[in-house]
Amino acid sequence: RALELRHVEFKQSRKLSEVQYDLRGPVLTRARQLEAEGHSILKLNIGNPAPFGFEAPDELVQDIILGLTDSNGYGDSKGLPSARRAVVQSYQTRGLTGIDIEDVYIGNGVSELIGMVLNALLDNGDEVLIPAPDYPLWTGATALAGGRPVHYLCDEQSDWAPDVADIEAKITARTKAIVVINPNNPTGAVYPHQLLADLVEVARRHQLLLLSDEIYDKILYDEAVHRPTALYAPDLLTITFNGLSKTYRAAGYRMGWMVISGPKEHAADYIQGLDILANLRLGPNVPVQHAIQAALGGFQSIDRLTEPGGRLWEQRNRTHELLNQIPGVSCSKPQGAIYAFPRLDPAVYKISDDERFVMDLLNAEKMLVMHGTAFNWPAPDHFRIVTLPRVRELEEAIAGLARFLAGYQQ
Numbered sequence: 001r002a003l004e005l006r007h008v009e010f011k012q013s014r015k016l017s018e019v020q021y022d023l024r025g026p027v028l029t030r031a032r033q034l035e036a037e038g039h040s041i042l043k044l045n046i047g048n049p050a051p052f053g054f055e056a057p058d059e060l061v062q063d064i065i066l067g068l069t070d071s072n073g074y075g076d077s078k079g080l081p082s083a084r085r086a087v088v089q090s091y092q093t094r095g096l097t098g099i100d101i102e103d104v105y106i107g108n109g110v111s112e113l114i115g116m117v118l119n120a121l122l123d124n125g126d127e128v129l130i131p132a133p134d135y136p137l138w139t140g141a142t143a144l145a146g147g148r149p150v151h152y153l154c155d156e157q158s159d160w161a162p163d164v165a166d167i168e169a170k171i172t173a174r175t176k177a178i179v180v181i182n183p184n185n186p187t188g189a190v191y192p193h194q195l196l197a198d199l200v201e202v203a204r205r206h207q208l209l210l211l212s213d214e215i216y217d218k219i220l221y222d223e224a225v226h227r228p229t230a231l232y233a234p235d236l237l238t239i240t241f242n243g244l245s246k247t248y249r250a251a252g253y254r255m256g257w258m259v260i261s262g263p264k265e266h267a268a269d270y271i272q273g274l275d276i277l278a279n280l281r282l283g284p285n286v287p288v289q290h291a292i293q294a295a296l297g298g299f300q301s302i303d304r305l306t307e308p309g310g311r312l313w314e315q316r317n318r319t320h321e322l323l324n325q326i327p328g329v330s331c332s333k334p335q336g337a338i339y340a341f342p343r344l345d346p347a348v349y350k351i352s353d354d355e356r357f358v359m360d361l362l363n364a365e366k367m368l369v370m371h372g373t374a375f376n377w378p379a380p381d382h383f384r385i386v387t388l389p390r391v392r393e394l395e396e397a398i399a400g401l402a403r404f405l406a407g408y409q410q
């Protein structure tokens with residue numbers, strides 16, 4: 001007797017109703033469609049160094065190859081002790097005290113660790129302060145964990161510094177943590193000493209967990225100096241994130257780490273929660289962990305790229321210079337990372353829907369940037385462009401953008 005098939009509709013869970021991550025959304029689908037039609041698209045939308053000819057340092061590759069034969073078993077669920085020791089030593093060298101390898105967790109990218117940290121922390125409705133603009137994974141992961149992302153403004157007029165008064169105004173009894181992204185994606189800001197001290201002071205006054213995403217900590221231009229937030233907060237529970245994706249141009253390796261510092265005796269229960277989640281995912285990819293020691297202990301080849309005359313330095317300069325030459329476009333000079341976040345003057349360009357703007361630019365010029373509201377920026381007047389392509393390619397792209405903007409109205 002033939003089974004009568006009853007078709008059930010499979011729907012996404014309600015957990016996803018508040019989760020948004022536009023960086024890989026509908027505009028990218030359209031770009032793929034254009035590619036399938038034979039167009040070549042310049043992708044200035046994702047901070048992925050490899051497609052632009054950046055190679056991972058050879059010593060990392062060699063250490064993975066050497067470690068490969070010994071990597072087919074599950075490793076420690078928090079990560080290999082040797083890799084975690086390398087992370088501890090790198091932070092000790094930078095002046096962070098009171099940490100050992102039990103305070104370090106390795107993840108399949110910082111992304112995985114962000115999810116773990118928020119899932120272990122948040123009850124439904126708990127709030128997390130996240131910058132606007134942000135790296136939107138923080139917002140999406142907060143919502144997925146049942147939390148409520150609350151965005152604090154960064155001020156373009158002050159080199160995109162977080163507005164400390166806005167942070168204070170947005171703290172409630174439900175606020176659990178504050179996210180600091182320094183050097184910043186998407187603005188390129190690198191936070192000065194006093195600002196970090198002020199941010200930490202707010203966290204101190206309100207007893208917030210500090211979550212400091214420092215994945216661009218070595219991609220610095222000119223005189224910029226990066227200071228780990230944790231150094232300002234020996235008396236506060238702080239989690240610092242970093243990884244191989246950007247500084248070491250190995251985003252595809254999916255490898256990141258985090259270190260917990262500050263007074264852990266009041267956080268035993270939370271840390272136990274993190275351990276449960278670390279166990280639940282069984283552990284990070286083993287072979288790639290062999291690259292961590294070489295990365296942290298070795299010569300920092302990123303320096304050659306960011307110093308005057310270096311490839312990333314030149315590309316950052318040219319992007320900044322050319323964007324500011326377009327009427328109605330202004331852009332502060334990124335001090336770190338691999339992005340620019342220019343403003344489209346609303347008095348010049350009538351844009352009510354910035355995702356449509358990005359889609360129109362894609363269709364007209366076959367180039368892909370990201371709309372500012374994808375970074376939880378509240379107005380449709382910014383976009384993000386990566387500074388990874390070679391200067392000649394950037395020049396062509398920005399010329400295309402200028403051409404497109406000249407006649408653009410919504």
Ligand code: PLP
Nearest residue numbers: 109110111135185215243245256
């Ligand atoms: N944090 C920031 C600020 C980022 O910009 C990115 C990637 O763009 C990540 C984290 C994700 O890092 P990973 O590749 O280690 O998951």
